[in-house]
Amino acid sequence: MKINQIINIVLVVAIIVLIFNIIQPFSNLTGAVSYHIDQSEPKCEFNNQEMLSEVPLNMCCYEIMKQRTCKVVKEETIKCYTLENSKKYFLLNHKAFNHCERSGYDVFLE
Numbered sequence: 001m002k003i004n005q006i007i008n009i010v011l012v013v014a015i016i017v018l019i020f021n022i023i024q025p026f027s028n029l030t031g032a033v034s035y036h037i038d039q040s041e042p043k044c045e046f047n048n049q050e051m052l053s054e055v056p057l058n059m060c061c062y063e064i065m066k067q068r069t070c071k072v073v074k075e076e077t078i079k080c081y082t083l084e085n086s087k088k089y090f091l092l093n094h095k096a097f098n099h100c101e102r103s104g105y106d107v108f109l110e
Contacts, residue, residue, distance in 0.1 A: 040076075042096035049087045061100035064090050064107055070097070071110050078109065 044060030045052045055063070064070060067090065070080040078097050081089035100107045 040093060040095050042093065042099050044090060044092040044096045047087070047089050047091060052091070055090070057096060057099060058103075060090065060092060060096060061103060061105040061107070064092070064097075064100060065105045069110050070107060080107075 042057050044055045044057060044064075046055050046063075064080040066082075067080040068082045069084070070078055073079045073091075076093055078092050078094065079089055080092070097107065097109075
């Protein structure tokens with residue numbers, strides 16, 4: 001009988017956690033924390049045949065949404081492109097990418 005009580009308590013706790021996750025998803029909570037901990041400035045640049053130019057953040061989000069793939073190429077740099085060997089692509093840091101995700105743009109990392 002003691003084992004049944006322990007199992008029931010564990011199941012009740014699991015149900016409470018799942019209900020809380022439906023109301024306030026943990027991914028939103030952890031994403032918000034990591035976004036605010038990152039003290040760097042959001043940065044987005046467009047590389048056009050080795051010429052880098054800064055792109056405003058909202059325009060960047062809109063443009064990377066149209067790209068086929070976004071990959072982490074260095075520890076702090078994400079590259080978004082349509083063709084892998086193209087000389088035209090976007091480079092942005094994690095803060096900018098997280099801003100785009102939080103703003104509702106349909107962006108994702110491969």
